[in-house]
Amino acid sequence: xxxxxxxxxxxxxxxxxxxxxxxxxxxxxxxxxxxxxxxxxxxxxxxxxxxxxxxxxxxxxxxxxxxxxxxxxxxxxxxxxxxxxxxxxxxxxxxxxxxxxxxxxxxxxxxxxxxxxxxxxxxxxxxxxxxxxxxxxxxxxxxxxxxxxxxxxxxxxxxxxxxxxxxxxxxxxxxxxxxxxxxxxxxxxxxxxxxxxxxxxxxxxxxxxxxxxxxxxxxxxxxxxxxxxxxxxxxxxxxxxxxxxxxxxxxxxxxxxxxxxxxxxxxxxxxxxxxxxxxxxxxxxxxxxxxxxxxxxxxxxxxxxxxxxxxxxxxxxxxxxxxxxx
Amino acid sequence: xxxxxxxxxxxxxxxxxxxxxxxxxxxxxxxxxxxxxxxxxxxxxxxxxxxxxxxxxxxxxxxxxxxxxxxxxxxxxxxxxxxxxxxxxxxxxxxxxxxxxxxxxxxxxxxxxxxxxxxxxxxxxxxxxxxxxxxxxxxxxxxxxxxxxxxxxxxxxxxxxxxxxxxxxxxxxxxxxxxxxxxxxxxxxxxxxxxxxxxxxxxxxxxxxxxxxxxxxxxxxxxxxxxxxxxxxxxxxxxxxxxxxxxxxxxxxxxxxxxxxxxxxxxxxxxxxxxxxxxxxxxxxxxxxxxxxxxxxxxxxxxxxxxxxx
Numbered sequence: 001x002x003x004x005x006x007x008x009x010x011x012x013x014x015x016x017x018x019x020x021x022x023x024x025x026x027x028x029x030x031x032x033x034x035x036x037x038x039x040x041x042x043x044x045x046x047x048x049x050x051x052x053x054x055x056x057x058x059x060x061x062x063x064x065x066x067x068x069x070x071x072x073x074x075x076x077x078x079x080x081x082x083x084x085x086x087x088x089x090x091x092x093x094x095x096x097x098x099x100x101x102x103x104x105x106x107x108x109x110x111x112x113x114x115x116x117x118x119x120x121x122x123x124x125x126x127x128x129x130x131x132x133x134x135x136x137x138x139x140x141x142x143x144x145x146x147x148x149x150x151x152x153x154x155x156x157x158x159x160x161x162x163x164x165x166x167x168x169x170x171x172x173x174x175x176x177x178x179x180x181x182x183x184x185x186x187x188x189x190x191x192x193x194x195x196x197x198x199x200x201x202x203x204x205x206x207x208x209x210x211x212x213x214x215x216x217x218x219x220x221x222x223x224x225x226x227x228x229x230x231x232x233x234x235x236x237x238x239x240x241x242x243x244x245x246x247x248x249x250x251x252x253x254x255x256x257x258x259x260x261x262x263x264x265x266x267x268x269x270x271x272x273x274x275x276x277x278x279x280x281x282x283x284x285x286x287x288x289x290x291x292x293x294x295x296x297x298x299x300x301x302x303x304x305x306x307x308x309x310x311x312x313x314x315x316x317x318x319x320x321x322x323x324x325x326x
Numbered sequence: 327x328x329x330x331x332x333x334x335x336x337x338x339x340x341x342x343x344x345x346x347x348x349x350x351x352x353x354x355x356x357x358x359x360x361x362x363x364x365x366x367x368x369x370x371x372x373x374x375x376x377x378x379x380x381x382x383x384x385x386x387x388x389x390x391x392x393x394x395x396x397x398x399x400x401x402x403x404x405x406x407x408x409x410x411x412x413x414x415x416x417x418x419x420x421x422x423x424x425x426x427x428x429x430x431x432x433x434x435x436x437x438x439x440x441x442x443x444x445x446x447x448x449x450x451x452x453x454x455x456x457x458x459x460x461x462x463x464x465x466x467x468x469x470x471x472x473x474x475x476x477x478x479x480x481x482x483x484x485x486x487x488x489x490x491x492x493x494x495x496x497x498x499x500x501x502x503x504x505x506x507x508x509x510x511x512x513x514x515x516x517x518x519x520x521x522x523x524x525x526x527x528x529x530x531x532x533x534x535x536x537x538x539x540x541x542x543x544x545x546x547x548x549x550x551x552x553x554x555x556x557x558x559x560x561x562x563x564x565x566x567x568x569x570x571x572x573x574x575x576x577x578x579x580x581x582x583x584x585x586x587x588x589x590x591x592x593x594x595x596x597x598x599x600x601x602x603x604x605x606x607x608x609x610x611x612x613x614x615x616x617x618x619x620x621x622x623x624x625x626x627x628x629x630x631x632x633x634x635x636x
Contacts, residue, residue, distance in 0.1 A: 025456070050456060056486070061445040061479035068449020068463070071434055072384065074456070076449075091476075095439050096446060102633045104427035105418030108434070109636040140634045164636040 001183055006147070007176040009154035009186065010115075011039050014077060016185055017161040018047050021075060024161060025051040027062055028079030035079060037176055039115075063089035063114065067096045067166075070112040075161060083118035083170055084130050097166040098141030113160045117171040119210055119260055120308055126296035129304075131261035133170050133208075137237045137270070143167040143191055144237040148212035150180040152235055155189030163191060172209045172260075192239035196248065200228035203254035203318050206245055206271055207231060211258040211290070211309065218314040229318055237267055245271065246278045253284040254321040258314050263291025288317040327535060332597045333604075335377060335534055339369040339590050340601070340608040342393040345402055348612050349392065349409060353569045358409050361438075362423050365393035367532075367564030370589035371496050372397040374537030375464060375557075378545055379432065384450040384463040386443040387436035389424045390496075394466055399431035402615035407622045413629075414622030420633060434463075441467060441474035444493070448484050451491035451554075460549040462490040470501025472515050481556075485522045488553035492544055493519075495556065496531065498563040503575045516558040524556055531559025532589040535596065562587060 004012075018024045025047075026040060032054040034041030044052040055062045059080055066076040080086050086093070093114065100108045120129035136144045143165055147153040153171060160167035197212060198219055207215040215231045222229055230248050234240055249255050255275055257268035272287040290313045298304050346366045352358040365372065368390070376385060376397035387394040395405050400416060408415025409423050416428050424438035434450060437443040447465035454461040471477055472495065484491050495515045499506055512518050516526040525544060529536040537559055544555035564584070566573045585591055594601050 056479070056482060058479035058483065060476045061448070061483050064442070064445025064476065064480070065449040065452060065483065068384075068386070068434070068446035068451075069453050070449070071446070072450040072453035072463075074449075074453045091439055091442050092445065096435075096437065096442060099425075100427075100435065101636045103417060103421040103425040104429070104435070105416065105420050106633050106636075107417070107427050107429040111636075143635075 001181045003179045003181055004150055005177050005179055006150045006153045006171070007037055007039055009150040009182060010157055010171065011041060012185060013154040013157040014040065015043060015046065017158060018043065018051065023073065023075045024077065025053065025074060026077045026079065027053045027055050027066060029055055029057055029081055031079055036081065040079070059085050059088035060092055063092035064096065066112045067092055067100070067110055070110045071100060071108050075111050077113045077115060077161065080114060080116040082128050083116045083132050084127050086116055086132065093142065093166065094139050098139050101165070102141060109164045110166050111164045112166050113157070113169060114166070115157065115169045115171065117173045119172040119174055120297045120304060121174045123299060123301055123304060125299045129297040131259065133237060134261055134265060134267050136168050137267055141166065142238060145169045145191060145235060146209045146237060147171060147235065148175065148209050148233050150178070151182045151186040152189055154182070154186045156191065156235060158188040159191050162188065167191065170209070174210055189235060191236045192241055194232055194234045194241035194244035196230060196244065197233050198229070198231040200230035200252070202228050202252060203256060203321050204230045204232060204245070204248040204252045205256045205258060205314060205318065207233060207314070208259040208267065210260055211314065214311045215258055215314050217311040218318065221311065221315055222318060227318065227322065240271070242274050242278065245275060249275055249279045250282045253282055255283065256288045256290060256314065256317040256321055258290035258309065258317070260309060261291055262294055263289050264294045266291050285321040285323065288321050290314055290317050329597065332593065335373055336590070336593050336597065336604050337607065338373040338377060338397055339534070339593065340604045341402065341611060342369045342372060342396050343590060344605065344608040344612045345396060345615070346392060348616060350565065350569055359411070360422050362569040363390040363567065364565045364569060365390050367588070368496055368498060368561045369393055370534035370537050371494065371531045371559040371561055374534045375494055375541050378538060378542050379464065380461070381430070381432045382459070382461045383432050384434045384447065384461070385432055386434055386447045386463065386465040387426065388440065388443055388467055388471070389438045390468070391424060391426045391436035394436070395426045395428060395433050398428070398433045400426065400428040400433055402611055403618035406615040407619035410619050411624060412619055412622035413625040414619065418629060419625045420629065441471035441476050443467065444471065444477055444480040447491050448480055448489055451489040452487065454490055462492055462545060462548045464492045464494055466494050466496060468501065469495060469497040469499070469506050469515055470509070472518055473509055481519050481522055481524065484554040485524050488551070490548040490551070491554045492541070492548055493554065493556040495558045496561055497558055498561050500563060500567065500576070502567045514558060516556055519556050524554055526556040526558070528558040528560065531561035532587045532592060534589055534593050
């Protein structure tokens with residue numbers, strides 16, 4: 001076990017996958033130069049420019065090329081630099097990749113991974129800071145993963161590359177340089193298996209991506225008041241591991257769902273609906289949601305800080321479901 | 327061209343013509359549902375191109391896909407069954423007219439999103455290139471697709487990476503209901519790609535010998551690693567954009583004018599043959615296809631959930 005970062009774990013997982021399978025290649029803007037954060041650093045030296053392909057700023061064509069390549073026997077990894085730019089590739093992702101197995105009656109498979117990153121907090125303004133994962137979860141045929149730790153960044157990415165379906169991995173830019181102790185190559189994390197990150201008896205907090213470390217910070221603060229929360233990270237949104245979430249709620253009888261995306265129409269609404277359906281008799285309070293307000297991400301630093309949900313909002317929501325609002 | 331080769335092209339064009347007319351009739355009889363786009367009049371492009379390809383060459387088609395599928399070797403009964411939504415269809419009834427796929431014969435996709443198929447062909451060509459094969463990928467699109475951004479992105483990447491991809495534009499003069507002149511100031515699609523230095527040619531797309539001649543030259547170059555090409559085929563869509571299109575936007579072609587440009591009649595004049603025998607053969611094939619399609623059951627409702635993920 002050595003200290004490493006979420007980003008370095010991602011890079012190692014990609015390199016390992018490329019070593020293990022010559023069909024794996026990576027395409028994206030500046031990937032041969034390592035990309036803006038270094039997620040593909042050193043890969044062109046090891047695997048050559050045919051498998052580490054710099055592309056023009058043509059998100060739609062890059063995604064479409066990956067679809068055609070995946071349908072023709074390769075296992076492409078496409079990098080879309082910011083999730084905000086996935087808008088440009090959505091026809092290819094939604095209409096071509098997601099439906100090709102289905103519409104071909106099972107003849108085609110489309111084993112591609114689209115890795116991208118989202119999230120605010122770096123003064124990027126409203127077009128470089130969004131959390132758009134809910135859109136992607138609404139499209140049958142796509143799988144969606146959102147790692148919150150270095151081990152999961154590696155393990156979910158490895159599983160995504162091995163999967164025969166199109167998988168979108170949405171990383172979070174503010175988590176990239178957190179240091180964690182993980183094995184050099186953490187094991188693959190199955191898609192569709194949630195993780196109880198911290199056990200607790202009083203309330204369940206299902207948190208996504210950056211809100212996982214925020215929920216853990218909230219847990220420490222609440223523990224000082226004798227409140228023990230259980231933090232569950234679904235890790236993949238599609239498929240969603242409702243069993244693990246429901247089992248936790250049946251123990252704690254209270255649920256908070258927390259994500260950075262705009263609360264309205266967010267994944268939290270889906271999780272809340274599924275839990276109330278499965279656990280109606282177990283719930284002792286209405287499900288609370290934590291998410292961003294219904295507004296674009298503001299640029300001005302104090303406004304962005306105020307906009308972003310974090311540990312304080314999670315702790316407040318927990319106190320609400322416990323009927324102990326501060 | 328050898329006579330037997332010419333007969334084969336004629337047979338293939340008649341198959342498409344009779345098949346498409348049957349689909350039109352079945353659509354009007356409410357036996358085929360959905361959005362149906364027929365390629366009557368454009369047969370020379372499908373046959374001139376696909377007839378020169380191997381099964382391991384990939385073809386990507388668009389919303390007007392039936393002719394491409396048949397020309398690439400898809401069995402007419404399976405295409406017909408797909409249009410009828412039957413289990414025995416190419417895609418088990420889950421695709422429909424605009425989404426025909428026949429992997430066995432190299433038809434890797436068709437799309438109802440105009441222009442959305444172009445980069446897929448590049449991806450397939452990339453797989454062939456990296457795999458050391460001399461297979462190529464072909465994408466069919468209409469002149470309407472050329473005004474979309476993804477077309478330009480794809481032409482740029484195809485030339486930059488010298489991909490073995492052949493871009494075949496069926497320029498029938500209309501993008502849906504609107505003439506090309508209302509959409510762009512560039513008359514020829516082959517001129518749109520001029521700055522990229524891509525091999526390009528505009529041919530009379532109703533002259534199958536011209537289509538085949540230009541295409542096979544581009545094909546040989548692509549197989550030899552010389553990169554992509556664009557072939558613009560000027561053709562005529564005899565029917566509306568879709569079945570049921572009242573076509574208020576254009577005058578119907580006079581019968582004698584159509585007889586001059588009909589690709590089937592033209593090849594018959596070149597080969598100095600009458601068409602009856604070929605037409606009758608096609609009719610028998612399409613009759614059998616229709617019968618087999620009708621005999622195929624609708625798929626079980628459970629199929630919908632079964633095929634969402636691989």
